[in-house]
Amino acid sequence: MDKWQQQEFPMTLADFDFLRNLAYSHTGIVLPERKKQMVYSRLSRRLRTLSFKTFSQYCRYLETNTQELPEFINALTTNLTAFFREKHHFVHLDKQICPQWLANKQKRIRIWSAACSTGEEAYSIAMTLYGRIDLNLFDLKILATDLNTQVLETAKKGIYSAEVLPTIPANFSSKYTKPLPKTEHFSIKQRIKDLVHFKQLNLLQPWPMNGPFDVIFCRNVFIYFDSETKKRIIKKFRTLLSDGGYLIIGHSESINDFAADFEFVGQTIYRAKQRSAPFLSSHLQQLQGAE
Known part of the structure; x- marks a missing residue:
């Protein structure tokens, strides 16, 4: 018998195909066969919450209950992050941009x-720029x-475990964070x-936004997309x-195959080339028409 049928929550190949196709259509995230264990692990929590016995039940639930889609997406999406992760980007922001x-x-x-x-x-x-x-x-x-x-609800609160405080440079943590009494957490100060x-x-x-933006950070996202989506x-x-x-x-991403509109200026940092106003207007209309 297939090992996926012997799990706590049996999962058929049809179940997995349904789930990864649903994920791709709504998020652009590509889930190859090797991600099956990850999908199983992350979605099992939802099955327990909903008291389902099999992934087939959960798939049918997703088909008929649109309100479950945000929970499905929240369960699947990766949220690994850290303060000042890939420090060179913030150095470039501070010293060059x-x-x-x-x-x-x-x-x-x-x-x-x-x-x-x-x-x-x-x-x-925000901490990098506040004093500059x-x-x-x-x-x-x-x-x-x-x-x-x-994760956005966590972000808005701006409260984090004291264990990660050392990842913030000391000159920033002393000015822009405050300990929360009688807890093992700290808060980002309101001015930040x-x-x-x-x-x-x-x-x-x-x-919905119109821009223009001076800097866009989109880190460790493209690794989950196929070439066309990227x-x-x-x-x-x-x-x-x-x-x-x-x-x-x-750090593990590249836009070299699609970088005609950019020039490489630093480690995984690209600068938008000068373009004429008519080109940008036409290009934006094409993109909006494709949505």
Whole structure:
């Protein structure tokens, strides 16, 4: 007998195909055969919660109960993150990008943390810039989005385990965090929280924002997409980036196959090439028509 039929919750090949096709259609995440154990492990929690005995029951439930779809997506999506993860990106933001804004006296600054998970990336960006930019002179806003509604609730609260406090540079943690008495947690201070606006967003669905953004962080996301999905999202990023704006991706990712609109400027850091206004207008119309 197939080992998947001997598990706590039997899963047939048809069940797995249904689940991975559903995940792909709604999130763009590709789940090959080798991810079957991960799918089983993460969704088993939902089956226990719903008192189902088999994955076939759960698949039928998904077909008839649309309200379960967010729970399904939340269970499947990966949320590994950390404060100042891939530190060189924040060094580049501090030492290379920010001085350009100051030199150009650029008053409006917009940054997007796509796939922000529980908020550590967005707050790391805010801490990096808070002491470098005079908020009385500059209009700085950070948009942070994620597909997973549960992690966004954690992000909005800005409360984290004291165990991760050492991952924040000491000069930042002393100024921008505060311990929560009688707990093993700390909170991000309000002045940092005020710079970040958290919103739920599915990268495969229409994007409500107009841009332009000066920096887009989209790290460790493309590894879950197939080539066509990746290409489509990169093109949409370009339409929302200002000329000379930056796209920052994860350490194991590359956009070289789709990088005609970008130039490589640093480790997994790309800068948007100059484009004419008519081209961008036409390109944006094409993308909107394809959605």
